[in-house]
Amino acid sequence: MSTAASTLQPIFAVPFGSARLAQPDRLNLALSAGLSPLATDAQRDPALPADPLCFRSREELFEWQGEPLSYLKREMLAAMCSIVMRANSVTEEQFNALGLQARARFVIVRPNGALPATSLPLASWCVIYCVAAPDLSPERVDSAAVRLYGHRLGGMFLDAANWAMREPFHYGHHLWRPVPGEMAVFPAWLPHEVALNRGDRDLLLVIARVRFANPGAEVEMMPPW
Amino acid sequence: MVTQPTMIRLSSGFAVPFGETWLTDHQRLNRELEALFLSRETSEYRNPTPSHAPQEETFESRFNLFKWPEACVRELRLFMLGGVADTVMQAVNISAEELGKLTMHNHTWFHITRYAGSFVAHNHPLASWSAVYCVRAGERVPEHPGSGTLRFFDSRTGADSFADPTIPRLKAPYALRPRDLRLEAGQLVVFPSYVFHEVAPFYGRDTRITVATNCWFAEKHN
Numbered sequence: 001m002s003t004a005a006s007t008l009q010p011i012f013a014v015p016f017g018s019a020r021l022a023q024p025d026r027l028n029l030a031l032s033a034g035l036s037p038l039a040t041d042a043q044r045d046p047a048l049p050a051d052p053l054c055f056r057s058r059e060e061l062f063e064w065q066g067e068p069l070s071y072l073k074r075e076m077l078a079a080m081c082s083i084v085m086r087a088n089s090v091t092e093e094q095f096n097a098l099g100l101q102a103r104a105r106f107v108i109v110r111p112n113g114a115l116p117a118t119s120l121p122l123a124s125w126c127v128i129y130c131v132a133a134p135d136l137s138p139e140r141v142d143s144a145a146v147r148l149y150g151h152r153l154g155g156m157f158l159d160a161a162n163w164a165m166r167e168p169f170h171y172g173h174h175l176w177r178p179v180p181g182e183m184a185v186f187p188a189w190l191p192h193e194v195a196l197n198r199g200d201r202d203l204l205l206v207i208a209r210v211r212f213a214n215p216g217a218e219v220e221m222m223p224p225w
Numbered sequence: 226m227v228t229q230p231t232m233i234r235l236s237s238g239f240a241v242p243f244g245e246t247w248l249t250d251h252q253r254l255n256r257e258l259e260a261l262f263l264s265r266e267t268s269e270y271r272n273p274t275p276s277h278a279p280q281e282e283t284f285e286s287r288f289n290l291f292k293w294p295e296a297c298v299r300e301l302r303l304f305m306l307g308g309v310a311d312t313v314m315q316a317v318n319i320s321a322e323e324l325g326k327l328t329m330h331n332h333t334w335f336h337i338t339r340y341a342g343s344f345v346a347h348n349h350p351l352a353s354w355s356a357v358y359c360v361r362a363g364e365r366v367p368e369h370p371g372s373g374t375l376r377f378f379d380s381r382t383g384a385d386s387f388a389d390p391t392i393p394r395l396k397a398p399y400a401l402r403p404r405d406l407r408l409e410a411g412q413l414v415v416f417p418s419y420v421f422h423e424v425a426p427f428y429g430r431d432t433r434i435t436v437a438t439n440c441w442f443a444e445k446h447n
Contacts, residue, residue, distance in 0.1 A: 052368050112341045114426050116371070117378070117403070121388040141278055142345075149346060149421075151382045156419050158350040173345070189386035191378070196343055196426055223389055 010168045016148070016176075017083030017185040021075055024181025030068040031131045032204060035106050045105065053113025054194075061104040061206065072129065076183060076208060077102060080127040083185045084212075097215045103225065104208035106131075107194075109144060111201070115194035117149065122225040123188040123209035130178035131206060134199025141175075143198035146184065148174040149191040178205060237398050241380060244312030244415035248304055248358075251411030255360045257297035259434055262286070262335050262360070272334065282342030282427075288332040290436065301358065301436060305413060306331065309354050309440050312415040328445050333438040336424075338363070338373065342433075343426040346378060349418040352439035356415040359408035360436060364429030373427035375435075377404040377420050408435065 021027065039055040048056050062073050077100065085095045103123075109115055111134070120126050128146060137143045155162075155171030165171070175195075176184045186192070188209050197203050213222060248254065265286070272285045279285065291302045306329060314324060332352070336344070349355050357375060366372045385392060385401040395401060405425075406414060416422075418439055427433050 049370065050368075112426070112428075114343070116425065117346065117376075117423070119383070119386065121386055123386075147345070149378075149382075151378070151380075151421055153348075153380070153419050156348070156350050163350075189383035191382060193346075195345070196341060198341075223387075 013168060014148075014187060014190060015083075015087040015185075016174065017080075017086075018176070018182060019079035019083065019185070020179075020182045027068050027071065028131050028180050031072065031206075034068070035131070035204065036108070036202070038106075039108050051113065053110045054115050055106075055108040055110075056115075057105045057107070059103045059105045059209075061106055062102050062208065072206065073102070073104070076104075076127050076129050076206070077210070079183055080125060080185045080208075080210060084125055099213040099215070099217075100210065101213075101222070101225075102208050102210045104206055107203075107205045107207055109194050109197045109203040109205070111197055111199060114196040117191050117193040119191045120188040120209040122223055123211045125185060125210045126188045126190070126192070127183055127185045127208045127210065128176075128178070129183040129206045129208075130180050131204040132180055132201070133178045133203050134197060134201040136177070137198055140198040142195040144178065144203045145195050146176045146178060147193050147195050148176065148186060149193075150174065151191065178203060239381075240398060241417060241420060242312065242316035243377075243404075244308060244315070244356075244413075246308050246311075246413050247409075248411040248413065254297055254300055255410050258301060258335075258360045258436070261295060261297060262337060262434060263432075266337055277345050277347060280342055280344075282339045283344060283424075284337040286334045286336075288334045290333040290335060291331055291438070302333075305333075305356055305358050305436065305438055306440070308413045309356050309415050309438070312356075313354060313442075324442075326445060327442040329440055329442055331438050331440045333436065335360070335434065335436045338424065338427045338433040338435075340428060340430060341426055342424075344424040346376075346421050346423040348421045349439045352418040352441050354415060354440045355418045355420075356413060356438050356440070357408065358413045358436045358438075359410050360434040361432060362407070362409050363427055363433030364431050366428045369426075369428040371405065371425045372429060373407070373433045374425040375406045375408055375414070375422060376425055377406070377416065377422045379403060380420060 043057050045056050045058045107115060134144055150171060150173050152171060266284050270286050272287050275285060290298060363373050379401055381401060
C-alpha cells in the first residue's frame with residue numbers, strides 16, 4: 001500500500017434529505033380519511049394520463065384551506081427548508097428572507113400500480129411525504145419504494161475496481177422506502193418513480209415541488225408553472 | 226428588432242441513433258420461439274446472476290441464447306445481429322470491409338413477462354449496441370395504454386427542469402422526453418447500450434415475450 005497521505009470525497013453529489021414528524025399517526029389518519037375519497041375523476045390532474053392503479057390529483061393541494069392540510073403544509077415546508085438550507089451556502093437569516101412558492105398533489109398508488117418516472121420542472125426542490133404505506137415485503141425489496149434514478153453514464157465501463165463502489169460513489173439507483181410520517185427531500189430535476197406496489201394496501205403520498213426567490217426578486221416574477 | 230429573414234439551418238446535435246426494422250412473415254418463427262421459450266422457463270435456464278432484483282412475474286433466461294443450436298434461434302440470431310450490424314454501418318464511420326474484420330460478441334437472453342411484471346430502468350455497461358426483438362407483444366389493455374411499453378429515457382437528464390412555453394413543445398428529434406415503444410411481434414429496435422431504458426408494468430392477462438442482445442466488437446486475434 002502507498003504511504004502517501006490521501007483523501008477521498010464525493011464531488012458532484014446530489015443532496016438527499018429525510019425527516020420524520022414527531023407524532024404523525026393522528027395526522028395521517030385524518031389525511032387518509034380526507035384524501036382517499038377525493039381520488040375521483042373530478043380531482044384527477046387532467047394533464048396526466050388516467051391510470052386506474054395510480055391516482056394523481058391536481059397540483060393544488062396546498063391551496064386547500066383548513067386542517068389537517070394546513071398543518072401538513074407547514075410541517076413539510078419547514079422540514080424541507082431545514083434540509084435545503086444545509087445544502088446551501090447561505091446564512092439562516094439570508095435563507096429566511098427568501099420568497100417561497102410550493103405546489104402539491106396527492107398520489108395514491110394502488111396494489112399492482114406504479115408511478116411512472118418523472119421529474120418536476122420549474123422548481124428547485126421536491127418533497128415527498130408519506131401518509132400511508134403497505135407493509136414492507138422482505139421478498140420484494142423495492143415494492144412501493146420511491147426510486148431515485150442514478151443516470152451517470154460513466155458507469156458504462158465497469159471493471160473489478162468500480163462495479164462495487166460503496167455509497168455515495170456507486171452507480172445505480174437510490175431507494176427511499178416511504179414510511180408513514182416520514183418525508184424525503186431532493187432536487188426537483190432528479191428523475192424518480194414509485195416502483196410497483198406489490199402489497200395489498202394503497203400507498204398515499206403528498207408530493208410537492210418548491211422554488212425560492214431572492215429578496216426583491218418576487219416569486220411572482222418567476223415563470224408560470 | 227431586425228426583420229431581415231434569417232437563413233438558419235437546423236440540425237440535430239448530440240443525437241442518439243435508433244435503428245428499427247420488422248421481420249416480415251414472422252408468425253412461424255415467433256410461434257416456434259414462443260414454444261421453445263415457454264418450455265424452457267425453468268430454473269435450469271434462468272439467469273443465475275441477475276443484475277437487478279428478480280421478479281416472479283418476469284422470467285429472465287441465461288445470457289447464452291444465441292449459442293443454442295435450435296434452428297429457430299439460429300434464424301433469429303441472423304436477423305437480430307444483422308439488424309445490429311446494419312445500424313452500426315449506418316451510424317458509424319466504418320466500411321463493410323472494416324466491420325467484417327471485427328469479431329462481433331453478444332450476450333443474448335429472453336424475457337417472459339406476465340401480469341404486473343416490469344423491468345427497472347437500466348443500461349448495459351461493457352457493451353456498445355443493444356437490441357430488443359418482440360416475439361409476442363401481449364394483450365393490449367385499453368385502460369393501461371402504457372402496459373409493457375419499452376421506454377427509453379432521454380440522456381439529457383435535467384435539461385427540461387427549466388421549461389418555458391417552447392421547451393415542452395420541442396419537435397422530434399429534439400424533444401426532451403422519454404421515447405415509448407409499444408413493440409409489435411416481429412419488431413426489432415437497436416440502440417446504443419448507454420441509453421437507459423425500462424419495461425413499464427405489463428397488465429395483459431397473457432404473456433409478453435422479448436429477446437434482448439448486448440453486442441460489442443473487437444479486433445480479431447489470429
